[in-house]
Amino acid sequence: MKLFERLKADAAPQWASYVDHEFVRQLGKGDLPLSAFKHYLVQDYLFLIQFARAYALGIYKSPTVGDMRQSLEGVKAILDVELDLHLELCGSWGMTREDIESAPENTPTMAYTRFVLDAGMSGDLLDLQAALAPCVIGYAEIGSALRNAGAATDGNPYSRWIEEYGSDAYQDLAKGFANWIDETGDVYLTEARYARLLSMFEKASRLEADFWQMGLDAAD
Numbered sequence: 001m002k003l004f005e006r007l008k009a010d011a012a013p014q015w016a017s018y019v020d021h022e023f024v025r026q027l028g029k030g031d032l033p034l035s036a037f038k039h040y041l042v043q044d045y046l047f048l049i050q051f052a053r054a055y056a057l058g059i060y061k062s063p064t065v066g067d068m069r070q071s072l073e074g075v076k077a078i079l080d081v082e083l084d085l086h087l088e089l090c091g092s093w094g095m096t097r098e099d100i101e102s103a104p105e106n107t108p109t110m111a112y113t114r115f116v117l118d119a120g121m122s123g124d125l126l127d128l129q130a131a132l133a134p135c136v137i138g139y140a141e142i143g144s145a146l147r148n149a150g151a152a153t154d155g156n157p158y159s160r161w162i163e164e165y166g167s168d169a170y171q172d173l174a175k176g177f178a179n180w181i182d183e184t185g186d187v188y189l190t191e192a193r194y195a196r197l198l199s200m201f202e203k204a205s206r207l208e209a210d211f212w213q214m215g216l217d218a219a220d
């Protein structure tokens with residue numbers, strides 16, 4: 001079994017608590033309170049700034065030029081695509097870039113981003129990839145499930161978000177990431193390392209679930 005598939009199977013409870021979270025269900029049905037989504041999206045913007053740094057760390061930790069290019073794709077996806085989506089949505093509610101960037105980082109945002117940065121700082125590229133994988137691939141799974149369920153097309157207020165993560169371009173990016181961690185695993189994985197990688201993958205999945213919960217808890 002390839003590394004990503006194995007991690008996902010072994011972390012099945014944590015993975016399910018993330019991709020089947022109540023926030024995601026309400027988002028798909030379109031009845032998620034807007035206050036919850038707005039709070040989530042502002043925190044997600046702050047999250048993405050730190051994630052761009054984590055991908056940049058991936059460039060630094062890359063053993064090959066090919067790995068550097070893969071990490072660079074992540075930096076570009078965040079700086080050129082995802083942050084703009086967030087600014088576009090927040091702008092439609094009258095929020096400016098300054099409003100968002102000056103918002104205080106919530107504890108779940110700090111916990112998740114600093115965990116990923118530390119996984120990369122203290123380990124090698126494979127450790128960093130194990131911490132990043134739930135984020136990149138989980139959103140593709142969620143986007144594709146919601147898109148296939150028709151959530152983006154029936155007047156759902158969150159259709160723009162669903163279209164972005166359900167898009168072919170995003171699905172390809174996530175597949176590229178899965179192939180990349182599998183290939184790194186082919187070179188660097190030993191059975192002695194696996195338990196630590198799984199623990200990081202589980203933690204990242206739990207921190208994703210906590211991130212959704214932070215949004216739900218902010219509903220008024």
Ligand SMILES: Cc1ncc(C[n+]2csc(CCO)c2C)c(N)n1
Nearest residue numbers: 044047051074077078135136139211
């Ligand atoms: C909490 C949280 N988790 C995952 C993503 C998705 N995501 C994070 S970085 C990136 C760019 C490509 O790797 C994507 C799509 C998010 N936005 N917020």
